[in-house]
Amino acid sequence: MLAQVTFTEKVGNTEVSSAVTRLRTETAERLTGTPLRSGYTGEAAVAKDVERLDILVSVGMVVMILVLLIVIFRSPWVALLNLLIIALVGQGAVAVIAITAKLAGTTLDGSVTGLLPVVLFGVGTDYVVFLLYRYRERLRLGEDRRTAMVAALARVGSAIGVSALAVAVSFGALLLSGFGSFQILGPALAFAVLVMVLAGLTLIPAVFSLLGHRAFWPSKAWRQEPEAGLAARTGNLVARRPAAVALAAVAILAALGAAALAHKPSYDIEAMPAGTESAHTMQRLESGFPAGTLSPTTVYLSGPGLTEQSATAYAERLAALSIVGEVGGVRATGDAAQVDLLLAADPLSEKALDAMVDELRPAAHAAAPPGTTVYVGGETSIFADIREVVEVDLTVILPAAGLLIGLVLLLMLRGLLAPVYLLGAVVGGFVATLGAAVLVFQGAVGRPGLTFTLPLIVYMFVASIGTDYNILMIARIREELRGGASRREAVRVALRQAGPPVAAAGVILAASFGALTISATLAEVGFAVAVGILLSTFVLSWLLVPALTALLGRAAFWPARVGREVAPPRVVSSETPVGARMTQ
Numbered sequence: 034m035l036a037q038v039t040f041t042e043k044v045g046n047t048e049v050s051s052a053v054t055r056l057r058t059e060t061a062e063r064l065t066g067t068p069l070r071s072g073y074t075g076e077a078a079v080a081k082d083v084e085r086l087d088i089l090v091s092v093g094m095v096v097m098i099l100v101l102l103i104v105i106f107r108s109p110w111v112a113l114l115n116l117l118i119i120a121l122v123g124q125g126a127v128a129v130i131a132i133t134a135k136l137a138g139t140t141l142d143g144s145v146t147g148l149l150p151v152v153l154f155g156v157g158t159d160y161v162v163f164l165l166y167r168y169r170e171r172l173r174l175g176e177d178r179r180t181a182m183v184a185a186l187a188r189v190g191s192a193i194g195v196s197a198l199a200v201a202v203s204f205g206a207l208l209l210s211g212f213g214s215f216q217i218l219g220p221a222l223a224f225a226v227l228v229m230v231l232a233g234l235t236l237i238p239a240v241f242s243l244l245g246h247r248a249f250w251p252s253k254a255w256r257q258e259p260e261a262g263l264a265a266r267t268g269n270l271v272a273r274r275p276a277a278v279a280l281a282a283v284a285i286l287a288a289l290g291a292a293a294l295a296h297k298p299s300y301d302i303e304a305m306p307a308g309t310e311s312a313h314t315m316q317r318l319e320s321g322f323p324a325g326t327l328s329p330t331t332v333y334l335s336g337p338g339l340t341e342q343s344a345t346a347y348a349e350r351l352a353a354l355s356i357v358g359e360v361g362g363v364r365a366t367g368d369a370a371q372v373d374l375l376l377a378a379d380p381l382s383e384k385a386l387d388a389m390v391d392e393l394r395p396a397a398h399a400a401a402p403p404g405t406t407v408y409v410g411g412e413t414s415i416f417a418d419i420r421e422v423v424e425v426d427l428t429v430i431l432p433a434a435g436l437l438i439g440l441v442l443l444l445m446l447r448g449l450l451a452p453v454y455l456l457g458a459v460v461g462g463f464v465a466t467l468g469a470a471v472l473v474f475q476g477a478v479g480r481p482g483l484t485f486t487l488p489l490i491v492y493m494f495v496a497s498i499g500t501d502y503n504i505l506m507i508a509r510i511r512e513e514l515r516g517g518a519s520r521r522e523a524v525r526v527a528l529r530q531a532g533p534p535v536a537a538a539g540v541i542l543a544a545s546f547g548a549l550t551i552s553a554t555l556a557e558v559g560f561a562v563a564v565g566i567l568l569s570t571f572v573l574s575w576l577l578v579p580a581l582t583a584l585l586g587r588a589a590f591w592p593a594r595v596g597r598e599v600a601p602p603r604v605v606s607s608e609t610p611v612g613a614r615m616t617q
Contacts, residue, residue, distance in 0.1 A: 035322065040077060053073065053080075060073075072310055072311075072318075074318065078311040081311075082310060083553045087147075089551060090147075090548050090551060090552050091150055093551070094151060098158055098541055101537075101540060105541075108252050110248055110250060122153075123154070123157070123225070123229075126225050127153075130145075130149070134217065139213075141221070142217070144214060144218055147554070148218070148222065148555070149222070152222050152226065153225050155542040156225075156498075156542065158538070160234075160237075161233060162534050162541065163189055163192075163534050163538060164186070164193070164233060164238065166534035167188055167534075168181055168182055168238075170530070172246055178243075178244075181245075182238050182242035186234065192504055193230060193233060194234060196500065196501040196502075196505060197226055197501075199437075199442070199501065199504065200223075200497035201223040202438065202441060203437065204219045204226065204493055204497065205219055206430050206437060207220075208220060209433055210422075210430060210489075212419060214486075215430075215486075218490075262533070264528055267575055271525070275524070275581075275583035275584050278577075279581055282576040282577035283577070288465075289466075289568075290464035290465045290467075293465075296468075296483060297383070298420070298423075298484075299381075299483055300381040300382075300420060300485050301381040301382070323359055323375040325358060325376030326361075328376075328381070328411065328413065329373040329374060329376075330373070330409065330410070330411035330414060331373055331374075331409075331411045332397050332410075333370070333407070333410065334369065334370040334371075334401060335369050335407075338402075339366075340367075341363065341365045343365075344372060347400060347402060348360045348363050348372045351372065351397060352374075354396055355392070356378060356384075356385065357374050357376060358375045359375050360373065360375070374393075376413060380412055380413045386417045389417040394414070423485055427488060431489075435496065438500050442456065442500070448591055450591060454578070454589075455500065455578060458499065458503065459496045459569070459573065462568050462573050463495045463496055463499075463565065465572075466491055466561055469564045470491070470561040473560065483557055484558070487557055491558070491561045495562065495568075498542065499565070499573055502538070503574050505535055506531050506535060507589075509530060509531035510527040511590065512527075513527055514586075520586030520587065524580075524582060528575065528579055532575060535570060539570030543562075543564075543570075546559045547560070
């Protein structure tokens with residue numbers, strides 16, 4: 034037997050969560066001593082079951098960032114200060130977003146609330162890492178703490194600012210979507226990025242310039258030039274064999290990207306964590322009722338002279354359709370009627386969505402009594418429309434985001450070739466990321482398709498974050514070229530110096546998104562974006578972009594001239610740390 038509970042508050046409200054707990058407890062108590070079993074499923078029950086997972090995701094993300102920062106900088110103060118500042122700034126950003134949404138009469142859905150903390154902590158930490166690596170480098174050269182911070186900001190600040198702008202405009206392109214959830218998600222994430230970069234260029238430099246080398250306590254290893262590591266060896270390889278490296282990087286992207294041809298979208302967004310009561314109840318429910326029981330398709334009739342008898346006859350004609358499992362109920366009030374249809378297929382499957390457009394809607398209009406108006410509602414009907422909107426979005430938003438990122442690159446680099454291959458690289462990274470997700474979830478896991486929002490969300494993150502890291506790498510290459518280095522020497526030095534912070538930022542951000550893989554609803558997004566960030570870091574920023582720049586040299590920045598830059602005199606004060614190198 035199936036019964037339905039309707040709440041007076043929205044799902045996510047604490048009262049609804051408490052009510053689900055009470056319902057489960059009291060129902061189980063009343064059935065004690067009987068052969069009957071009970072179970073609750075549906076949207077509210079699922080939300081209750083994933084509460085602990087959501088908390089675990091947030092805690093896990095913060096712990097991973099904390100551990101990685103301690104490992105990278107060998108200092109608990111850097112890690113704790115970073116998390117504290119981002120938490121305070123992020124709390125203010127979230128409050129502004131929530132207040133704005135309330136004033137606009139909209140609701141922040143799970144995609145926004147799930148991704149906001151990751152963007153705030155992950156992207157915010159990225160900017161801290163880029164800045165502190167350069168700050169530490171200047172301290173190592175013998176500059177006092179304030180001069181070192183000014184020099185670090187002068188060198189890396191513009192690249193960070195442009196990178197953040199590229200990320201923000203990429204997210205902002207979601208405003209062009211016809212899907213309401215994306216229209217909220219895009220501006221919210223763009224605002225979060227802009228707030229974090231503002232803090233990264235003002236508050237965070239102020240705090241660390243006050244602390245100076247004490248921020249890196251107790252480690253003293255930062256005072257010495259680091260030994261040649263993986264980044265330096267990679268720089269030597271790319272400088273020596275740029276063509277071969279570029280071909281290898283393209284081959285990796287192409288191999289993964291080929292799997293993207295098998296991509297299929299899935300509209301079943303009500304994911305249920307395995308082992309929970311809601312998932313177990315759904316399995317029992319599906320064994321005894323039509324697949325569409327929990328999500329009936331509702332047909333509304335409006336017109337004069339409607340009776341229970343005419344509405345029932347109408348329902349019987351619709352019941353003859355192959356997609357309809359049975360009639361759930363018929364109600365008529367004289368000038369309106371409601372017919373609930375339980376579909377024979379999963380209401381959010383490709384089969385049901387196709388049948389809604391090709392069979393059920395046309396039949397519902399054709400079979401309607403004369404003089405009546407028909408409206409077909411329910412989740413299947415809603416997602417049939419959403420599918421059409423998202424298909425259009427893909428043809429509009431992806432080119433628009435690419436164009437906006439391209440314009441940002443043109444303004445920063447003032448050249449033609451570099452923006453072209455940087456943009457081509459991130460597009461290749463996106464296709465490869467989508468292919469990796471297909472291999473894992475459609476192949477290894479065996480799901481029928483990937484969440485329908487995945488391509489757009491992954492594109493926004495991979496394209497923007499990939500551009501982020503590429504900008505920082507190519508900016509360092511251009512800096513070395515301006516210093517008089519040859520194109521291959523510039524690439525070698527840039528990878529040695531900029532490779533470690535890019536790698537550190539990439540690993541931290543990938544770990545942040547990786548925490549989402551334990552989420553019931555954002556597991557695919559978490560995995561795909563984490564893989565995309567790692568590809569952007571090590572295949573694009575470490576291999577492909579430096580290799581292409583080594584092949585093109587100064588021509589990559591044409592028509593802008595990349596001439597030799599005269600370095601300003603370095604200031605050394607009494608705060609110079611012991612053992613610092615005194616040569617620049």
